[in-house]
Amino acid sequence: MHICIFEDEQYLNFEPLIYSRPVYDLVCGISTLKEKIIRAFPKEKFVLKCRLYLESFIREENRKYKVNQFDHDDYLFINGRIIAPANLKNILEVKSNEEKVFVSKGIVAAVQLSRKRIEALGLDKTEVIDTKLFSDLPAVEVDVECANYLWDLVYLNGKEIQNDFKIYAKNKSSANKKYAGVNFVNRKNIFIGKEVEIKPGVVLDASTGPIHIENNVTIFPNAVIQGPIYIGESAKIKSCATIYPNVSIGKVCKIGGEVEDTIIHPYTNKQHSGFLGHSYLGSWINIGADTNNSDLQNNYGSIKVQVNGKHIDSGKQFVGLIMGDHSKTAINTMFNTGTVVGFSSNVFGAGFPPKYIPSFGWGGSESMKEYKLSKAVETAKAVFARRNKNFSKEDEDLFETIFNITSEDRSKRGY
Numbered sequence: 001m002h003i004c005i006f007e008d009e010q011y012l013n014f015e016p017l018i019y020s021r022p023v024y025d026l027v028c029g030i031s032t033l034k035e036k037i038i039r040a041f042p043k044e045k046f047v048l049k050c051r052l053y054l055e056s057f058i059r060e061e062n063r064k065y066k067v068n069q070f071d072h073d074d075y076l077f078i079n080g081r082i083i084a085p086a087n088l089k090n091i092l093e094v095k096s097n098e099e100k101v102f103v104s105k106g107i108v109a110a111v112q113l114s115r116k117r118i119e120a121l122g123l124d125k126t127e128v129i130d131t132k133l134f135s136d137l138p139a140v141e142v143d144v145e146c147a148n149y150l151w152d153l154v155y156l157n158g159k160e161i162q163n164d165f166k167i168y169a170k171n172k173s174s175a176n177k178k179y180a181g182v183n184f185v186n187r188k189n190i191f192i193g194k195e196v197e198i199k200p201g202v203v204l205d206a207s208t209g210p211i212h213i214e215n216n217v218t219i220f221p222n223a224v225i226q227g228p229i230y231i232g233e234s235a236k237i238k239s240c241a242t243i244y245p246n247v248s249i250g251k252v253c254k255i256g257g258e259v260e261d262t263i264i265h266p267y268t269n270k271q272h273s274g275f276l277g278h279s280y281l282g283s284w285i286n287i288g289a290d291t292n293n294s295d296l297q298n299n300y301g302s303i304k305v306q307v308n309g310k311h312i313d314s315g316k317q318f319v320g321l322i323m324g325d326h327s328k329t330a331i332n333t334m335f336n337t338g339t340v341v342g343f344s345s346n347v348f349g350a351g352f353p354p355k356y357i358p359s360f361g362w363g364g365s366e367s368m369k370e371y372k373l374s375k376a377v378e379t380a381k382a383v384f385a386r387r388n389k390n391f392s393k394e395d396e397d398l399f400e401t402i403f404n405i406t407s408e409d410r411s412k413r414g415y
Helices: 033-040 052-061 115-121 150-168 373-386 393-405 407-411
Strands: 002-006 045-048 075-079 100-104 107-113 139-141 183-185 190-192 203-205 211-213 224-226 229-231 247-249 258-264 275-281 304-307 310-313 321-323 339-341 361-363 368-370
Touching: 002 033, 052 393, 107 115, 150 211, 150 229, 150 247, 150 258, 150 275, 224 229, 304 339, 373 393, 393 407
Parallel strands: 002 045, 002 075, 100 139, 183 203, 190 211, 203 224, 211 229, 229 247, 247 258, 258 275, 275 321, 321 339
Antiparallel strands: 075 107, 100 107, 304 310, 361 368
16 A cells, blocks of 8 residues: 655644645654554555645655655555554545545545546645545544644644654563652653663652663753653753653753753753743753743633634643744743744743744744845854754745745744
């Protein structure tokens, strides 16, 4: 079977994280949405469909798979925003020479298509697929979780850490090293990778869910960590950090203060005091000391979030901060519930900044202006250098593309 993972017409609901990645490269649990799909079909051939400006990055990061290149064959198209269970292959019952659409709660989760229809609809040339094209196909109702917004991934994160842990921990051996002065609770539910350093006074409490610690992680003295939680390779958990359940921390992150119910992509720093809860952060972010976000309104009401130009009622009592790649905050920054900060923005100043800051925004509560592209690129190059990574011409082109894509959003606000 040939399988294509695609983005549908709702991909902009995941802004600003999707400006620099496809929806299927968002994290939920230990793995990305793409990795969950591929894991469910271990012997199949995959094509990754993405927007053209992201193609070079997707090719570089996925050399085992074709990107935007189709063979002359039938395909099973799988929506990149589903949270694929381990038995997805059994749920999507594919039979030869059939065409049908698999629908879960009104969302197209997958479509089985002939090569003839793929060509007729131009799906091999379309960047983002409009699932309304499949309305005339026979529909099969399936039960598959599907994210509509970023906060859906946050709310599913704890469950997905537990699901992923069963698979990852099963295939790896946890370190049996003894750590002096470390208090383990439910040790059998804790996975520790190689060359992990855990200092005295640390509490690892897996009584409420698993703790998965990747290779080369350092946990400094007196940190308290409660599962379910995932800590990526070479991350550092600072002294006296308090990390509550349902948190995923990407590789090479530095995390301190108080964190709960949050997903953090790789190479992001929030290493000082301050609260971060029910939030979703991209990569290459730096959160200044004593930055805090609110994730609960004083009236305990449902939180509204601005997404793709609309004010969406999340239906959730807890929604914190959503922040795109390469954004920064100054010390003592305060964010209101459901605040969205775009790609490569710089937030500073007293009081609460606006609840929506477009990409390449510069300022805070008193005033906002456009963050010059040249200055943003200059900062990104310096940040990459600190991690011994090269900021390539492709990276610079990506910044320029996102700057242009989001220019109208800034113009509407007069900067």
